Amino acid sequence: MSGHSTYEPKSGFTRWLDKRLPIIRMAHDSFVAYPTPRNLNYWYTFGAMLALCLVVQIVTGVVLAMHYVPHINMAFASVQRIDRDVPYGWLIQNIHSVGASMFFLAVYIHMFKGLYYGSYKAPREVLWILGCVIYFLMIATAFLGYSLPWGQMSFWAATVITNLIGALPMIGESIKNWLMGGFSVDQPTLNRFFSLHYLLPFVIAGVVALHVWALHETGQNNPTGVEVKSKADTVPFTPHATIKDLFATALFLILFAVFVFYMPDALGHADNYIPANPLQTPPEIVPEWYLLPFYAILRAFDFNIGPIDSKLAGVLAMFASIGVLFVLPWLDTSRVRSMRYRPAARQFFLIFVVVCLVLGWCGGQNPGRVLAQSGDFTATLRWVEGGAVSARAFSAPSEEQFDETAAGMRETATTEGAAMTMVSRSNATDARMMSVVGGTPQTQTVSARTIEALEEAVQEAKAEIGARAPFFVTERASPMAFTVTRLSQVATFYYFLFFLVLLPLLGLRETPGRVPDTIAKPIGGQTQEAA
Amino acid sequence: MATAPANNAHGAETRRDFIFIASGAAAAVGTAATIWPFIDQMNPAADTLAMSTTEVDLSAIELGQQIKVMWQGKPVFVRHRTPSEVDAARRDDYANLKDPQHDADRLLQEDGQPGRAEWLILEASCTHLGCVPTFVTGSSFGGWFCPCHGSDYDTSGRIRRGPAPKNLVPAPYVFTGDTSIRIG
Incomplete structure (x- = not known):
């Protein structure tokens, strides 16, 4: 898709450089002349926001690391010091913690967009899988980072998650101790979590480079899911996509700023302002909002499945819920890419979105809470x-x-x-x-x-x-009581049903709508005004 | 015709093959030997391992009280059980248990000697996801309740209701005197 390079060095220096390191040519071909489908809508602007989020997290993170102390007796106080004493520390710390939430907000919209428009289908399987790798690394990084302030939630989230590894038979306990560097979450754990939290964003940056490379090799998908067929279907990245991305990013930054300046703690949990105490568990341990759906899936399994006990089943289901995304390109059998032309699939997709939100809600509730009861x-x-x-x-x-x-x-x-x-x-x-x-x-x-x-x-x-x-x-x-756990079970069932049964079957059984021949020519044959 | 050069080649390459495989094997073993220290460094360090026992003086714990002590960085319950708690624990040896175990077996010392009914030493970690349960007087089964996901344990620390799969784990301990124990 990259096609022929149209870059022409203008000055003597750029001509000299282009012969030795064609870096300006690469940037020009990737972000200026790069042909993008002319019908991209605003759902396609979240990639740019995500790139910005990664940069923001790395820059603020590097600065925070100059003031943060990864020691169990000092970590909590050092974060408070950043907030109170370090010049503009409050701003940088708020941007970093709110930034994590914004990063996930953008990535979820980006992922749902990919799901809806079939962006995972051939030839974009590798592009999609690289995206899943980035998402998985983001979860790991966010989890490691959340433990660093060493508040009650930090400590107990780290304890609960490392204990999940202990659910694995035979080797679980040794791996758990290996991860924690001891028999409980303690100084060695905090120290290594800090080290890895600093490392992983750069790994993410590396995978993002691969993601963008794969994107530029296959070309962008678009809302019709019809491949670009001629020059009439595309517009150059600059100014069209650049300006659109910038405008959407500006709106996104307004939301970002509202949280940073007016409610920096709204997305966190109040208990994380209590220093970590290994002797006392907070009344309820909940992860950050962006991981709640997985927490709900984890807790949905309150029953044993044959030889697999409830705890291991929950852990496996939680990992499977992310793992299933990796094989999605081979689960969806439909020949039509975009759900715009798949009326049946679209209904199930909308239910899927609601189910994900329901799972998120369940993850934040007491699992035993009774939602409905048949009698006394x-x-x-x-x-x-x-x-x-x-x-x-x-x-x-x-x-x-x-x-x-x-x-x-x-x-x-x-x-x-x-x-x-x-x-x-x-x-x-x-x-x-x-x-x-x-x-x-x-x-x-x-x-x-x-x-x-x-x-x-x-x-x-x-x-x-x-x-x-x-x-x-x-x-x-x-x-008969319908509890939050039951609701989580129903939602978890649908989550896996959607990927493992509905998508494979729908592709074979449904009657798709009429797909336009080209991007530029919509259904009905009306010609758009010439490009 | 085709076999002759192949044979020749085979004959000529025997030494090369050997060197190739040998150097490949040496490189693989060398790589593994180089990687191992970088993996093993994450295991519990010597000082962490050294702090693996805790002594507890029982004389200060009144009947019906419990203390939490730290052992290997984890809290451990040392509970001085009342006769009624002991009775309840024994009576429920035959109740419908999720993880059936007799109270007496849960009191065994590390050296295999029977424990004392009034002293129950348990790891204070819910077997569901590792929260610290709270002893709640008058709870459904008279023992501990985990605030995280609602697991109910009885006066012997056995799981009775809720998501936890197993009983609270008895900590390894021995009586070192009339009123002192060593955990670990």
Whole structure:
């Protein structure tokens, strides 16, 4: 796509340089003469913002590293010192922390754009995969950076995430200790996190260079998903894309500035202003907003899957949710690139976007929070009034035969006319059985909105009945409850369904709309005014 | 015809092949040997490993109290259990447990000697994701509750409800005297 170079050195020096290092030629071909599809919309301006975000994070980060102290006793105070004492430290620190959020905001829009317009499809698979690599590195960098202020959230997020690695069978524990440099998150951990947090942005910059290289090799995709066919389909990057990118970036910077100057902490968590304390866990540990969807997927698995326990299943699902993006080019079977011409796929895509937002919401909630409940918790108390009560101690011959013996004892008592029996076990083989003969069986049902309230109501009811009942048999029933965890499960299911089932099937089954022949010529055959 | 030069070539290249493979192997081993120190340096250092035991004086802990001590940088619960907590723990040996274990087995000292029922020594790390559970008097199972994701543990530190897969892990300890223990 790069085609023939149109650069012509104008001065003696540039002619001299062009023969030795054609760097100006490369820049000219990549960012001035580079042909871009003429129909790019504003969703295509986020790449430029992301480049800016990376530069901003590196510049502010290098400056912060001049004042930050990576020591468990001084890290928290050194960040406070940057905010209060270092000239313009407050500004630079705010830009860096808000910048992380802005970076992720832009990258998510950039990714959804790629998903919608099919920018991952041939021949742009490598371009897409490099983007996924950048995203993964961004997550790693953000996680490492979040631990550096050494507040409560920093410390506990680092603890929770390193513990995730420990979920791997056999080798998990050794890898965990290797990562932490000890048996817990401590000085060695903080020190290396600082070192790696400084390193990774430069790795990202390297992969960005590959990403841009791959982009310029295949050419940009565009909202129609139709490949560029002639010069009529394109406009030069400068001024068209340059100015459009600059305008969109200016709007983006306004939002950026609003957060930096008016609500720098709005996107963070208040608990991170408490110095890290390994002896006390904050009431709830939540990651930064941009990682909440993955946290929800992690916590959605509260059940074991065969030999895989719930914790490992959650970890695997979380990594799979990012991993699935890497193989997306081979999951989507559709021959039509842009969802603009795939009415069915577009509906499922919109649901997918909502599902991602729902996952983000779930990640920030208490997983046990009940969203809907089919009724009340109920308990039925049964007792016998006025019968003859007898207690009998018994022993089973061995621990294994206890259940059998107890059942036998109950049966004997029942055949002897007992209306109710209760066995209370005191150790492996010994137990005491209470039984009541005659009298009048009574029942009472109590109900309450929550399980805690139910237990209270049961205690109250028992106290009220008091000595009239020698003992109670209580049966509890829980209503169907739809909790945040259930919602996360539904959303997680859809997340994977979309990639693993819907995209492969839709490509084979759906009837796409009519795709225009060229970018310049929209459907209906009206000619656009000449370029 | 085709085989003769091939044979010749083969005969001529035997020494070369050997040198090629040998130098390749040496380079591979050398690379691995060079990389290893850069990987191993991240493992716990000697001073970190040296701080691996903690002595605790039990005489100051009243009945029904617990203290948190640091062992290997991690908090450990040392709980002085009341008789009713001990009873509850033993009674529930036969309850419906997610990770069945008898209370007595959880008290075993590192040298295999039985522990003392009133002293329970546990790593203060929820087996779900490593938060520090809180001892909540009057909680559903009378023991610890993890504020992060709501795991409920009983008076023996066994998981009873919630997402944690396992019981709280007993810390390795031995009684070094009537009122002192060594953890680790």
